[in-house]
Amino acid sequence: MVFSVRTFNNINQIGLKELGNKFQIDGDQAVNPDAFIIRSENLHGVDFPENLKAIARAGAGTNNIPIEEATAQGIVVFNTPGANANAVKEAVLASILLSARDYIGATAWTNTLSGDDVPKQVEAGKKQFAGTEITGKTLGVIGLGAIGARIANDARRLGMNVLGYDPYVSVETAWSISSHVKRVDDLKDIFTQSDYITVHVPLNDSTRELFNAQAFALMKKGTTIINFARGELVNHQDLFDAIATGVVGHYVTDFGTEDLLNQPHITVFPHVGGSTEEAELNCAIAAGQTIRRFMETGEITNSVNFPNMHQALSTPFRITLINKNVPNMVAKISTAVSSLNINIDNILNRSKGDYAYTMLDLDESDKEKITALAEQFEADENIVKVRIIERIK
Structure with missing residues (x-):
């Protein structure tokens, strides 16, 4: 699988190499990208593509990103604190x-x-x-x-x-x-x-x-x-x-x-506090690493709207869920898994504000069953976004 990334502003090309060969940098030509990497681009008033899963800000401040709107659409927003x-x-x-x-x-x-x-x-x-x-x-x-x-x-x-x-x-x-x-x-x-x-x-x-x-x-x-x-x-x-x-x-x-x-x-000064060659490179590298880790594993590091989530992926499939932070969601998730006779190897669920993030590692190699489970989750009105991640062998 190749992920599409749209870049805004001038993102250091060396930093973008951190994405690796499973990512395609489409720039302004991206039609429905998986991720944005931006610097100072103002995203307020922008209609996010349906496929968008993540926004990485190559810098610390995120006032140029509508955080609440992104969260409600299941988009994880990252920044790069300390890079500049x-x-x-x-x-x-x-x-x-x-x-x-x-x-x-x-x-x-x-x-x-x-x-x-x-x-x-x-x-x-x-x-x-x-x-x-x-x-x-x-x-x-x-x-x-x-x-x-x-x-x-x-x-x-x-x-x-x-x-x-x-x-x-x-x-x-x-x-x-x-x-x-x-x-x-x-x-x-x-x-x-x-x-x-x-x-x-x-x-x-x-x-x-x-x-x-x-x-x-x-x-x-x-x-x-x-x-x-x-x-x-x-x-x-x-x-x-x-x-x-x-x-x-x-x-x-x-x-x-x-x-x-x-x-x-x-x-x-004209907003040049963090504008050095070294800082721009550090921010681009951090943004690239963050997007790559999230897209390939579902792990979250340095998000401003979802909790940090780290869990080694050792099962054939992982499903990640962004859901409304309402009672009994974990129980409902577990029930849906058991209804398809799938075994949960590990589950990690954390909330931040009105939303929560779940990583569900499944001891199941039948992709059809995994797809059917994902479809059940997508039908739930309290689940905003569902992703299937296949372990890289």
């Missing part, structure tokens, strides 16, 4: 240094000079760009995931005092964070104590406009805020007010909107 973490880390550290010394403003001013006495003009005017050093300053990191943890560790190595806030930090990430990074349990500690604040959290109802008038009121004069996460984390009107009063000395963001452009004390 080093690139974003370096962008944030560069932003801290740029804001501390105003290198961008200094360069722009220097390029306005002319005449034989440019060196004399430089010496006379350079005092306006006397900045500060970051050693000894306090950096507050909101969100200690793959990106935030790296920033916290490297900022410490640059001589900064680092505060970290993340009530949901994983055990694995916690082990990777330097013991010199001080964890705080209250976000207010970040706002009140930091000279620089960088934010690395997803956008949701609890984080939208996290930086608002109440947050700015707690900050020191001249605080620098760096946002390489999501533009909507900051209330722009409250930001402008905080800049006008001197509370915010500099705002650096990777998310440009018209109201932010050509404003004093605001630096806007």
